[in-house]
Amino acid sequence: MPKPVACPLFLAIRHRICRKLTHITYRSLYRTHCRVKSGPETTFYDTSSASLPAQKVRAMTNAFVLSDIALTTLALCLAGAFGLLLGKLQIRKVGLGIGGVLFSGILIGHFASRAGIEFDGEVMHFVRELGLILFVYTIGIQVGPSFFSSFAKSGLKFNLAAIGIVLGGVVMTVLVYALADLPLPVLVGVMSGAVTNTPGLGAAQQVLGDAGFPPSEVAESGMGYAMAYPFGILGILTSMFVIRFLFGIVLEREEAAYRAESQSGEEALPSMNVAVTNANLDGLRLGDVPDLFDHGVVASRMKKGDDLVVPTRDVIVHLGDCLHLVGPAEKLQAMKLILGREIDAPLTTKGTKLTWSRLVVTKDRVLGKTLKELAFLEGHGVTVSRINRAGVELPAQGGSTLGFGDIVTVVGTKADIDAVASQLGNENARLQEVQFPALFFGIALGVLLGSIPLAVPGLPAPLKLGLAGGPLMAAILLGRLGHWGPFTWYMPPAANHALREFGIVLFLAVVGIVAGDRFFETLFEGDGLSWMGYGILITLVPLLVVGTIARVFGKFNYLSLCGVLAGSMTDPPALAFAVAMSKTGAASVAYVSVYPLVMFLRILAPQVLVLVLASMGAGAF
CATH class of the missing domain: 1.20.1530 (Na+/H+ antiporter like fold)
Incomplete structure (x- = not known):
């Protein structure tokens, strides 16, 4: 296929434009000085005496200049x-x-x-x-x-x-x-x-x-x-x-x-089922039982006869009641001596109206508050058995404070737990927000x-x-x-x-x-x-x-x-x-x-x- 022949008029116009652009580039860009690092000092070269082809090349390269900050950023990236x-x-x-x-x-x-x-x-x-x-x-x-x-x-x-x-x-x-x-x-x-x-x-x-x-x-x-x-x-x-x-x-x-070795001390917060046999406790409020709730041991479930109930502080204790206790091992043993004797009967929530759930603390208004200050917990008929903070399980007692991202284990009816969840936040999406x-x-x-x-x-x-x-x-x-x-x-x-x-x-x-x-x-x-x-x-x-x-x-x-x-x-x-x-x-x-x-x-x-x-x-x- 033959090559196309360029129009002489077009070539003449292009030649004049190129000469003009070269002149403009030469005048505007290369009467300035190019800085080049040379040892401890900076050497300056005057490009005005350069030949026309060299000026063209330098003009094109100098048109793309990085500032000091841009150059540093480029190197770091x-x-x-x-x-x-x-x-x-x-x-x-x-x-x-x-x-x-x-x-x-x-x-x-x-x-x-x-x-x-x-x-x-x-x-x-x-x-x-x-x-x-x-x-x-x-x-x-x-x-x-x-x-x-x-x-x-x-x-x-x-x-x-x-x-x-x-x-x-x-x-x-x-x-x-x-x-x-x-x-x-x-x-x-x-x-x-x-x-x-x-x-x-x-x-x-x-x-x-x-x-x-x-x-x-x-x-x-x-x-x-x-x-x-x-x-x-x-x-x-x-x-x-x-x-x-x-x-x-x-x-x-x-x-x-x-x-x-791990299994021997694996359970950070052990639990125990205890039957009330101490006659001195008969008729007392559960909140009046010594060392319960505020001293490292919490009752998460309570069985009265055939019914499983939430052990709030206002529940009345009777002989024969059974409690599921959570807390450090040594305090559980001390609590057992106060209440009565340990039993093997399970106090599971299966088949009952009670259930349990893990809720995430995300509401700002409850942060830094103690469980005792959060009256809505017992007001809704739920009890907190555990607090997990950064992977560490803490006993849930009256003086325990809540922090953002804490995972609390609560026991109660589904309706009550849902109500408490809205009070605590339980919004997983907030856990992905950065607190700038x-x-x-x-x-x-x-x-x-x-x-x-x-x-x-x-x-x-x-x-x-x-x-x-x-x-x-x-x-x-x-x-x-x-x-x-x-x-x-x-x-x-x-x-x-x-x-x-x-x-x-x-x-x-x-x-x-x-x-x-x-x-x-x-x-x-x-x-x-x-x-x-x-x-x-x-x-x-x-x-x-x-x-x-x-x-x-x-x-x-x-x-x-x-x-x-x-x-x-x-x-x-x-x-x-x-x-x-x-x-x-x-x-x-x-x-x-x-x-x-x-x-x-x-x-x-x-x-x-x-x-x-x-x-x-x-x-x-």
């Missing part, structure tokens, strides 16, 4: 996107996880530096701190409701072991500082990477800046972190393998032992709390919780409080997870990009390999020493021990590996028990190290 994809890659079910963002950021920072691209330092610093605040705050809100109750069970034993691992890491860090010529910023970075604790790095970088270290030296802590981080993950897994091999552990036996006023107010309180100087004897400067510790502590306390005035500190699990991941991605992306400028030079031409070796010592020695002591003297179940090891390093990839060993959930329980305290200590330790070692200097050793 790319680091987050590709880092999360990198973290999903696994070898034998082990991957970098969220740590992939750090290494993606390192690559972007490296290539950006080689291309002469600069990022806005103030924007990067703000994004790093904001990401850290979001991360630690959402952790605190998540664990706050169960933080203090975790010590009630075997949490005390688990936390003692975890504290030993944290202190062991600090001791190893001090020894490295004493024996090696390692800069303090690099030291705390290596320590944070060795224990895979990102908020600790954030706290260290903040206190380094407050202590007067220049930004270039503060950035070295990020490189130290990046060098030690990979083996920080592998070191936890290695310690699990070594302990298992050293003691010849058989997983099936550990699972059986854990199940037997409480979120922002809580973060503000955390920032203020972290800025309060705490004078500690022996330290040259006041200690601060900082932007990592302050929001964490505030969130734990507010999460435990649950409700105050117009604020409700409850966050849906999905929203909590999303904000937590978003925050840590921002933080790691910034740390990686800033460290990427000199990462590979430090690794291959500098001291990177020695930093990695120091990180291995800080990781392995405390884990193996404390793990062995816990197994030999503490008689730790191996599955629980793996959870403690992972929790002591606040390392989700290690937890995932431990959970994959068994379906008992032992590792998860131990991990959650130690996580809050360990996170707090991991954030506090770098700050104390910086203040103490900076005042003493390497020469003190």
